[in-house]
Amino acid sequence: MNAMIDTHQLTIRYGDKAIASEINVDVPAGSFYAILGENGAGKTTFVKTLIGKHHNYVGNLKVNTQAIGFVPQFRDISRDYPLSIAEFVGLAFNRGWHLFNNQLEKSAIHDALEKMDLVDIADQRLGLVSGGQRQRAFVAQALVKRPELLILDESTASLDHEHKIQLLTTIVRLQKETGLTVLFITHELNLVADFADGFLLFANGSVTQGNAQALKKLTVDMTVTHPENEVHHV
C-alpha cells in the first residue's frame, strides 16, 4: 500500500535540543493511526512538522499530499463568539469576517457539515452549542477543503464518553468511506484500540510504530498498570 507519511532518520528539534530522534515510520494511505505518548513527548511538534509549521529537523520526511486538514488541540471559543457553525466552517476559505462564499465553496461547506452531522444545527451560534457539537464543527472546518490527510490533536479530550465515541465513529466512517488517512493524537488507548490500524508511540526521545495487534496488546498492558481505564501515561 502507498505510504501517506514516510520518514527516514528524521530528527526533530527545538534549537539544539532533539525532541524525537531518528524517526523511521511509514503510515499507509487510507489508514487510521493513533499517535501516543506522554505529555511533552513530541506528538504536537511531530504533526507541526508534517503540516509544514515546524522546520527545525534533519533527515527525510515525505508527506504524500498537500491536502491536509488539521484540528489543533486548543481553541478558545467563548459563549459570545459571533459566528454560526456554518460561518465558522466557511472560515476555511480564509475570507475573514465577511463571508461571501461562492457556490462551489458553499457546496463544500455543506458537504463538510453533512459529513459531521451538523446540517440541522448549522445556523446555531458556535459559542452556544455543546462541547461535542463544537468539536464536530472544528473537524468540519478541517474537512472543507477535502483533505486526504486529517490530523486531530486530542479532539476527544474534553468530551464525555458518549460524545467521544460519537465523534470517533463519525471519523472512522469517513476514513473507511472516503479513503482518508487519519492521525489521531490521544492519551486514551481504550478509545482507539478497537479500530486503529496502527500507532506511533512517542517515548524517551524516539518513536515506535506498531500495528493493530500491537496496539491491543499495549492497551491491555497499560490498562493493567492504570486500572482507572483511561491511560494518561504511556
Ligand SMILES: Nc1ncnc2c1ncn2[C@@H]1O[C@H](COP(=O)(O)OP(=O)(O)OP(=O)(O)O)[C@@H](O)[C@H]1O
Ligand atoms: N516553542 C517551543 N520551544 C522550545 N521547546 C518547545 C516548544 N514547544 C514545545 N517544546 C518542547 O518540546 C517538547 C515536545 O512538546 P510537544 O508539545 O510536541 O509534546 P506533546 O507530546 O504534544 O505533549 P502534549 O501531550 O502535552 O500535547 C516538550 O519538551 C516541550 O517543552
